[in-house]
Amino acid sequence: MMNIGVPGLILIVIIALIIFGPKKLPEIGRATGETLKEFKNSARELSKDEEEKK
Numbered sequence: 751m752m753n754i755g756v757p758g759l760i761l762i763v764i765i766a767l768i769i770f771g772p773k774k775l776p777e778i779g780r781a782t783g784e785t786l787k788e789f790k791n792s793a794r795e796l797s798k799d800e801e802e803k804k
Contacts, residue, residue, distance in 0.1 A: 754762070770778060 766775060766778075
């Protein structure tokens with residue numbers, strides 16, 4: 751993964767605040783978190799299924 755660093759992360763947050771506004775940002779963050787959680791669970795299940803087949 752790319753090495754963004756703290757200044758880059760701050761810049762991304764500021765741009766997101768400008769584009770989406772402070773009211774919409776928590777909703778976007780929550781949706782992103784839920785999506786990553788589901789992806790992680792699916793990947794874990796797939797690797798578990800592969801281990802069981804062996």
